[in-house]
Amino acid sequence: EADHVRRLHRHAPADHQCTSTLVKHIKAPVHLVSFPFLLLIPLLASYVSGIASLHGSGVPCSIPDALVSDRCVWELVRSFDQPQRYKPFVSRCIVRGDQLEIGSLREVNVKTGLPATTSTERLEQLDDDEHILGVKFVGGDHRLQNYSSIITVHPESIDGRPGTLVIESFVVDVPDGNTKDETCYFVEAVIKCNLTSLAEVSERLAVQSPTSPLEH
Ligand code: A8S
Numbered sequence: 042e043a044d045h046v047r048r049l050h051r052h053a054p055a056d057h058q059c060t061s062t063l064v065k066h067i068k069a070p071v072h073l074v075s076f077p078f079l080l081l082i083p084l085l086a087s088y089v090s091g092i093a094s095l096h097g098s099g100v101p102c103s104i105p106d107a108l109v110s111d112r113c114v115w116e117l118v119r120s121f122d123q124p125q126r127y128k129p130f131v132s133r134c135i136v137r138g139d140q141l142e143i144g145s146l147r148e149v150n151v152k153t154g155l156p157a158t159t160s161t162e163r164l165e166q167l168d169d170d171e172h173i174l175g176v177k178f179v180g181g182d183h184r185l186q187n188y189s190s191i192i193t194v195h196p197e198s199i200d201g202r203p204g205t206l207v208i209e210s211f212v213v214d215v216p217d218g219n220t221k222d223e224t225c226y227f228v229e230a231v232i233k234c235n236l237t238s239l240a241e242v243s244e245r246l247a248v249q250s251p252t253s254p255l256e257h
Contacts, residue, residue: 042206049173049193050210058187059221061229062210065236069247070203071115071172071196114205114243115172115194121147121164127239130155130231143167146179157183165189185228186214205243207236 046062054060117127121141125131133150145164151157159181166175172195178188190211197206209232215224 042208045193045195045206045208046210049171050191050208052189052191052210052212054212057215058212059215059225059228060210060212061225062208063229063232063236064209065207065240066197066199067114067205067207067240067243068199068202069205069240069243070113071194071205073113113246114207114239115169117239117243118172118174118192118194118207119167119169121145121167121174121176124149127242128235129238130234141167149181157181159183160185166191184216184219186216188213188228207239209236 042064050062052060120126122134122136124134130151131149132152135148136145138145141164143164143166147162149160149162151160160178160183161180163177163179165177166173172193174192176190178185188211190209192207192209195206195208197204211228211232213224213228215221
């Protein structure tokens with residue numbers, strides 16, 4: 042954990058900025074078995090489908106990475122165009138252009154009752170091998186200037202079953218009239234809600250597949 046943070050969550054906060062890192066352990070796998078993979082190898086498919094349906098649930102280590110689809114925790118995290126799949130404060134999200142690429146912008150609307158209504162956010166980093174998503178806030182009517190976040194996803198074993206460690210870190214300017222502590226507290230509260238919801242949604246997805254993870 043400390044290793045992942047050191048390697049992937051390096052922020053260089055200036056004096057007027059605050060930074061923090063949050064972690065969440067989720068009882069759901071990073072990936073699910075890929076659908077095309079099951080079709081491509083009927084023999085294995087029939088064996089696998091005995092244990093895991095087409096929706097799959099766990100990923101046996103013997104399946105090469107390229108044949109594994111990202112359909113669980115990582116798929117939720119990486120869906121830059123659909124943060125509302127797990128973020129409880131997001132009411133709507135629109136991405137212009139049909140391609141998701143570095144530099145893509147999303148227009149996020151948040152629910153009423155929050156100190157903001159919209160946020161324009163840019164995709165900075167999307168790494169499907171290392172499972173890294175980087176996002177910057179570049180506009181909107183909120184007070185989080187120069188907000189930059191990194192979220193990474195790592196497989197881990199929880200009670201002997203496939204689980205996921207999610208690490209989210211951020212750096213942001215401290216707005217005029219607020220202290221570092223207040224700013225950190227506010228952002229951490231939002232991220233905690235997001236990560237709790239991410240866990241609920243992905244644990245629900247994992248349980249919904251009428252299977253148990255493949256052990257090896
Ligand atoms: C995220 C992280 C944050 C989102 C914040 C911190 C926000 O969506 C909310 C309230 C605000 O005042 C700012 O990953 C903003 O979403 C819930 C609208 C940006």
